[in-house]
Amino acid sequence: MTKKTRLLLKAAGCAGALLLALGVAAPAPARAEVRIDITKGVVEPLPIAITSFAGAGGREAQVGADISKVVAADLERSGLFRPLDPKGFLQTPDQLRSGEPRYQDWRAVGAQALVAGNTTAMGDGRMKVDFRLWDVAAGQYMQGLSYTATTDSWRRIAHIVADAIYKRLTGEEGYFDTRIVYVAESGPANARKKQLAIMDQDGENHQFLTDGKNLVLTPRFSPATQEITYMSYFNKKPRVYLFNIDSGRQEVLGDFVGMTFAPRFSPDGNKVIMSMAQNGNTDIYALDLRTRRQTQLTDSPGIDTGPSYSPDGQRIVFESDRGGSQQLYIMGADGSGAKRLTFGEGRYGTPVWSPRGDLIAFTRQRGSNFALGVIRPDGTGERILTESFHVEGPTWAPNGRVLSFFRDVPSGDGRGRSAKLYTIDVTGANERRVITPLDGSDPAWSPLIP
Amino acid sequence: MRIKYLSLIAAVALVAACETAPKDAGNAAGNGAATQSSIRPGSQEDLVVNVGDRVFFGLDRYDLAPEARATLDRQASWLKQYPNVTVTIEGHADERGTREYNLALGERRANSVKNYLVAGGINGSRVKVISYGKEKPAVLGSNEASWAQNRRGVTVVD
Numbered sequence: 029m030t031k032k033t034r035l036l037l038k039a040a041g042c043a044g045a046l047l048l049a050l051g052v053a054a055p056a057p058a059r060a061e062v063r064i065d066i067t068k069g070v071v072e073p074l075p076i077a078i079t080s081f082a083g084a085g086g087r088e089a090q091v092g093a094d095i096s097k098v099v100a101a102d103l104e105r106s107g108l109f110r111p112l113d114p115k116g117f118l119q120t121p122d123q124l125r126s127g128e129p130r131y132q133d134w135r136a137v138g139a140q141a142l143v144a145g146n147t148t149a150m151g152d153g154r155m156k157v158d159f160r161l162w163d164v165a166a167g168q169y170m171q172g173l174s175y176t177a178t179t180d181s182w183r184r185i186a187h188i189v190a191d192a193i194y195k196r197l198t199g200e201e202g203y204f205d206t207r208i209v210y211v212a213e214s215g216p217a218n219a220r221k222k223q224l225a226i227m228d229q230d231g232e233n234h235q236f237l238t239d240g241k242n243l244v245l246t247p248r249f250s251p252a253t254q255e256i257t258y259m260s261y262f263n264k265k266p267r268v269y270l271f272n273i274d275s276g277r278q279e280v281l282g283d284f285v286g287m288t289f290a291p292r293f294s295p296d297g298n299k300v301i302m303s304m305a306q307n308g309n310t311d312i313y314a315l316d317l318r319t320r321r322q323t324q325l326t327d328s329p330g331i332d333t334g335p336s337y338s339p340d341g342q343r344i345v346f347e348s349d350r351g352g353s354q355q356l357y358i359m360g361a362d363g364s365g366a367k368r369l370t371f372g373e374g375r376y377g378t379p380v381w382s383p384r385g386d387l388i389a390f391t392r393q394r395g396s397n398f399a400l401g402v403i404r405p406d407g408t409g410e411r412i413l414t415e416s417f418h419v420e421g422p423t424w425a426p427n428g429r430v431l432s433f434f435r436d437v438p439s440g441d442g443r444g445r446s447a448k449l450y451t452i453d454v455t456g457a458n459e460r461r462v463i464t465p466l467d468g469s470d471p472a473w474s475p476l477i478p
Numbered sequence: 479m480r481i482k483y484l485s486l487i488a489a490v491a492l493v494a495a496c497e498t499a500p501k502d503a504g505n506a507a508g509n510g511a512a513t514q515s516s517i518r519p520g521s522q523e524d525l526v527v528n529v530g531d532r533v534f535f536g537l538d539r540y541d542l543a544p545e546a547r548a549t550l551d552r553q554a555s556w557l558k559q560y561p562n563v564t565v566t567i568e569g570h571a572d573e574r575g576t577r578e579y580n581l582a583l584g585e586r587r588a589n590s591v592k593n594y595l596v597a598g599g600i601n602g603s604r605v606k607v608i609s610y611g612k613e614k615p616a617v618l619g620s621n622e623a624s625w626a627q628n629r630r631g632v633t634v635v636d
Contacts, residue, residue: 216618217615217618218614218615218616218617218618219614220613243610243613245577245581245613246577246578264566264608266581266608266609286585287581287585287609289578289581289582290578290581303578303582305581305582305585305586305609307589308540308585308586308589308590308593309586310585310586331579331582331583331586333578333579333581333582334576334578334579347576347578347579349579354576354579375575377575377576377578377579378576378577378578391576393574393576395574396574396620417620418573418574420576420577421576421577436573438619438620444618470577
C-alpha cells in the first residue's frame with residue numbers, strides 16, 4: 029500500500045463521515061415534471077444545463093469549476109443525459125446563486141433541466157458544496173442539497189452530486205460514487221504481467237495494488253468496499269486471497285488441499301464462496317469469514333464454478349458441465365436443489381447476479397464467438413448485450429442498470445493482444461471504453477461507497 | 479526462469495511435430511545424439527529433447543489420445559531412470575473458454591497426465607499438478623493451429 033493511497037482513502041473516509049445533507053426537502057413530484065424513463069431500450073438523452081460550481085477565491089474557484097465538469101462527465105457517460113455547452117448559457121452562475129432561474133433563457137438554449145452549485149471554503153481544509161436542480165420545462169425547483177468535506181475529496185463530492193441528480197431525474201439509485209478493481213495487464217501475450225489495480229468508476233484516482241510479481245486473477249469487492257477477494261499464484265500455489273485496501277494486508281482464505289479460484293463475497297460480506305479443484309474435479313465451497321468454517325456445497329463429478337449469490341443471499345447461481353456442456357444452474361445457498369437455468373445453444377459461464385435481483389449476467393460462447401447477455405432467474409428473457417471475440421467477465425454497477433466487462437482482441441500483427449475495459453447499459457445501449465493506463469481485464473464494480 | 483521458459487517455447491515446434499506425426503525412431507535418436515553432449519541427463523532439456531515434455535488435448539477434452547499416451551510412456555520410463563527427479567504437470571487451455579472454467583479444465587488435464595504416470599508406476603508424491611488455465615499460451619495466435627498447441631499438459635522438472 030502506497031502512502032498516496034492511504035492519504036486518498038483517508039480523505040475519502042473523511043468525506044463519507046462528514047457528509048451533511050442539509051435537507052432541503054424535495055417537494056412531492058408534480059405530474060408534468062421532467063423524468064427519464066430508463067426502462068426503454070433507446071432513450072433520447074435529456075438536455076441538461078450544468079453551470080459552474082466555482083465559488084469565490086483561489087482554490088475553491090478551481091475546485092468548483094472542476095466539480096461541475098466531473099458532474100457533467102458522469103451524467104454524459106450514463107448515456108441518459110446530454111450536458112449542454114456552457115458557452116451558450118444566457119444566465120450567469122452568479123445570477124443563479126442570488127436568485128431564481130430565468131426559465132425562458134434556459135428553454136431558449138434547449139435545456140430541460142438546470143443545475144447550479146457553489147463551493148465555499150470553510151477555512152480548515154474543508155469546503156461546502158451545494159447544488160440546486162430545476163425542472164426547466166415545468167419551471168419549478170426540484171431539489172437542493174449541501175455537502176461538507178475535505179477539499180481534497182472534491183471528486184467524490186462531484187460523483188455524489190451526480191448520483192443525486194441521476195436519482196432525482198430517473199428514480200433509480202446512482203452509481204457514480206463507486207470504484208472498479210480490475211487486473212491491469214502488460215507485456216507479451218505469453219508472459220503477461222498482471223497486477224491488481226483500483227480506480228474510480230470514471231478511471232480517475234488510479235492505483236496499482238500489487239506489483240505484478242505474482243499472477244493475479246478475478247478480483248471481487250466485498251459489500252463493505254474496503255476488501256477484495258481475488259486469486260493469486262503466490263509461491264506457485266494458486267489460491268483465493270483476501271486483500272484489505274486500507275491496511276494492504278493480504279491473507280490466504282481457507283485451508284484447501286487443491287487450487288481455489290473463482291471467489292465472490294456473499295451479499296452480507298460474511299462469506300466468500302469459491303471453487304476448489306482437486307484430482308480433476310471442481311466443486312463449490314463457502315468459507316465463513318468469522319468462524320473460518322468451510323462448507324462444501326456441490327458434489328458433482330463435473331466442473332462446478334463461477335458461483336454468485338442472489339442479493340438476498342438465499343440462492344446461488346453457478347456454472348457446471350455436469351450435463352455435458354458448460355451451463356448455468358441455480359441452487360439454494362446450502363447447495364440444495366440445483367436446477368439448470370440455461371438451455372440455449374452454446375456454453376454459458378461467469379454468471380453474476382444483479383444487485384437488483386431481477387437479472388443474471390453471463391458470458392456465452394458459441395464456437396469461438398463470445399457474447400455477454402442477461403437472463404431472468406426463472407430462465408426467461410434471455411438477451412444478448414454485446415457480441416464479439418472475445419468478451420468476458422460481466423460485473424454489475426450497484427444499481428443494476430449498467431455493467432462493466434472486458435474485451436480482448438488480437439493486436440494488429442496477430443502476435444499479441446489487447447484487453448480493454450468497457451461499460452454498457454443493461455439495455456445493450458451506450459457502450460463506452462473505460463480508459464486505463466495499461467490493458468485491463470476482470471473488472472469488478474464496487475457497491476456505492478458508504 | 480524466463481530463459482528456461484523461452485527455451486521451452488523454442489522446443490515446441492519439434493515436440494508438436496512429434497505429436498501430430500510421430501517421427502521414426504532413428505530420426506528422433508539422431509536428433510538426440512546430435513545435441514547429447516550439451517544436455518545434462520535428467521534435466522528439463524533432456525526431457526524436452528529426448529522424451530517430449532508435453533501432450534496435447536482435444537477441444538474441451540482431457541482424455542489422452544494414443545500419441546499422448548506414447549509420450550507419457552516415455553516420460554514414465556525416463557522418470558524411472560532418474561528416481562530423484564520430481565516434476566510438476568502444468569495444465570493449460572486455449573483462449574476459447576472463460577477464465578475460471580479454463581482453470582478447472584487445466585487442472586483436469588494436469589491430473590489426466592499425473593494419473594497416467596502414476597498408473598505407469600511413478601510414485602504420486604513425485605508428481606505435483608498446477609493449472610494455468612488460458613493464462614500462459616505456448617503459441618500466440620487466434621487460429622486452430624495455435625489453439626491445438628495451447629491445449630496441453632507440460633511436464634516440468636522441479
